[in-house]
Amino acid sequence: MLSKxxxxxxxxxxxxxxxxxxxxxxxxxxxRDRTLSHTxxxxxxxxxxxxxxxxxxxLFNVFIAGALSVAFxxxxxxxxxQDKREAYAVANTVITMGTLVLGGIGIIVFILAPFIIxxxxxxxxxxxxxxxxxxxxxxxxxPILFCISNALGSIxxxxxxxxxxxxxxxxYNMGIIVGIIMLHQHLGIYAAAVGAIIGALLHxxxxxxxxxxxxxxxxxxxxxxxxxxxxxxxxxxxxxVNLIGWQAMLFVYTLVAYTLAEGSVAAFNxxxxxxxFPVSLFGIAFATAIFPFLSDHAHNHASRKFxxxxxxxxxxxxxxxxxxxVGMLLLHQEVIKIILKGGAFDSSAVTxxxxxxxxxxxxxxxxxxxxxxxxxxxxxxxxxxxMLFALTGYSINIAFCILAAQIIGVNALPxxxxxxxxxxxxxxxxxFMNKLSYFSIRSFFVKMLKIxxxxxxxxxxxxxxxxxxxxxxxxxxxxxVIVGTLIYLLITAFFRCPELAFFTTIISKYIKRSS
Numbered sequence: 375m376l377s378k379x380x381x382x383x384x385x386x387x388x389x390x391x392x393x394x395x396x397x398x399x400x401x402x403x404x405x406r407d408r409t410l411s412h413t414x415x416x417x418x419x420x421x422x423x424x425x426x427x428x429x430x431x432x433l434f435n436v437f438i439a440g441a442l443s444v445a446f447x448x449x450x451x452x453x454x455x456q457d458k459r460e461a462y463a464v465a466n467t468v469i470t471m472g473t474l475v476l477g478g479i480g481i482i483v484f485i486l487a488p489f490i491i492x493x494x495x496x497x498x499x500x501x502x503x504x505x506x507x508x509x510x511x512x513x514x515x516x517p518i519l520f521c522i523s524n525a526l527g528s529i530x531x532x533x534x535x536x537x538x539x540x541x542x543x544x545x546y547n548m549g550i551i552v553g554i555i556m557l558h559q560h561l562g563i564y565a566a567a568v569g570a571i572i573g574a575l576l577h578x579x580x581x582x583x584x585x586x587x588x589x590x591x592x593x594x595x596x597x598x599x600x601x602x603x604x605x606x607x608x609x610x611x612x613x614x615v616n617l618i619g620w621q622a623m624l625f626v627y628t629l630v631a632y633t634l635a636e637g638s639v640a641a642f643n644x645x646x647x648x649x650x651f652p653v654s655l656f657g658i659a660f661a662t663a664i665f666p667f668l669s670d671h672a673h674n675h676a677s678r679k680f681x682x683x684x685x686x687x688x689x690x691x692x693x694x695x696x697x698x699x700v701g702m703l704l705l706h707q708e709v710i711k712i713i714l715k716g717g718a719f720d721s722s723a724v725t726x727x728x729x730x731x732x733x734x735x736x737x738x739x740x741x742x743x744x745x746x747x748x749x750x751x752x753x754x755x756x757x758x759x760x761m762l763f764a765l766t767g768y769s770i771n772i773a774f775c776i777l778a779a780q781i782i783g784v785n786a787l788p789x790x791x792x793x794x795x796x797x798x799x800x801x802x803x804x805x806f807m808n809k810l811s812y813f814s815i816r817s818f819f820v821k822m823l824k825i826x827x828x829x830x831x832x833x834x835x836x837x838x839x840x841x842x843x844x845x846x847x848x849x850x851x852x853x854x855v856i857v858g859t860l861i862y863l864l865i866t867a868f869f870r871c872p873e874l875a876f877f878t879t880i881i882s883k884y885i886k887r888s889s
Contacts, residue, residue, distance in 0.1 A: 395543070395544065399543035409555065412719060451666065472525065491507045512568060530585070539584075546574060619765045645728075661748075695742045696829055731788075747803060767797050778790070
């Protein structure tokens with residue numbers, strides 16, 4: 375029964391499945407943010423909650439995420455094609471070593487937290503520092519759970535099983551929601567941190583169920599001299615440096631936001647969560663689905679297939695990300711009012727958050743393509759260039775944030791993110807074109823022209839529709855979204871864009887399979 379539920383998918387079907395699961399996870403994420411904002415608002419409590427994730431996330435990103443996100447899949451794929459026992463020995467070592475390292479460092483951080491947090495957050499009150507210390511200690515369990523879960527997820531992706539991988543984000547968000555609703559009257563803001571641990575356990579549980587279908591059994595192993603393990607170690611170093619840069623950028627964001635108006639940290643995180651949905655839905659979903667296939671093509675030296683699959687995926691990302699960007703720009707304030715306003719989240723919080731969201735939205739297609747191009751490099755086991763380009767982008771990001779925040783306020787953070795990410799993408803593209811020898815530039819520009827025409831007409835209609843419709847606020851926004859989507863789809867259908875036929879085919883296959 376489990377094998378039927380967690381069935382492998384080809385690239386297109388996997389991308390479609392990941393998009394559906396991302397939508398489900400996003401719906402849960404919106405409910406999570408709405409629950410958090412209505413219960414605690416955009417206040418020093420939510421600022422402290424968001425700040426509490428910095429150290430646990432840093433531990434996971436530095437010691438584990440680099441290995442799992444870029445190095446594990448190509449190396450594991452190579453061994454899996456030759457000897458499953460050797461491949462699983464590599465996986466067992468990664469999980470065992472990651473758990474031991476994170477557990478040991480977690481204990482040290484737990485003990486030293488009362489000294490670390492005041493040193494980092496010097497501008498916060500002693501009471502807020504106490505909140506951050508306690509929630510940081512609670513959240514130190516999450517890196518261990520995510521280490522195991524993400525390792526299993528990488529194994530599942532290599533076997534081209536995507537369902538549990540996709541649904542785990544939904545379960546994580548639901549865990550936070552349950553924690554806030556059930557425990558906030560007894561624990562206050564600490565309920566959200568406890569909910570994050572519940573969510574991490576659910577995140578791991580569904581992947582454990584899926585692992586049962588591929589005949590993999592974990593055994594504690596420390597084969598540190600194994601060639602595959604050493605390859606992963608050397609490949610992960612650049613990505614780990616990359617992630618350290620990312621965490622440093624988040625640290626700067628949080629520290630700078632703490633010097634601005636109250637609620638700036640929360641506004642930044644609310645806006646980032648909303649902006650990340652289309653990035654996850656279109657950028658990460660397509661990039662994740664195509665990654666094992668790009669790794670196969672790179673391993674087999676199939677440059678034509680690599681270029682063709684890469685271009686198709688790139689055009690799919692832009693086909694959906696560009697209209698999503700324009701639509702969200704037109705509706706950014708309405709989105710905040712509908713999703714977050716109410717309870718402790720008042721009009722001033724709406725104004726603060728919607729301003730941050732506006733500038734964040736501009737980076738949606740840029741960030742989506744960064745995920746794809748980075749995985750193109752990783753498929754060829756090149757982690758050096760993405761690291762260098764990312765660090766360049768982070769440096770620009772941090773410098774602009776520090777220089778501009780006291781002048782233009784919290785909006786400096788998303789503007790800095792846009793500038794840094796744009797430079798990162800430009801460098802990724804320039805140094806990767808030699809791998810895309812069969813990329814059709816003419817076909818790409820024709821596609822962009824069609825998308826541009828469709829988006830332009832869609833934008834005009836969505837912008838002027840409120841002048842001619844007099845109904846309730848929520849109903850009007852729903853109509854604007856539906857009408858804009860239909861116009862875009864109809865125009866691109868007229869232009870015979872293959873992305874529509876592609877998804878129509880996949881949907882019909884799922885319907886036939888279900889029947």
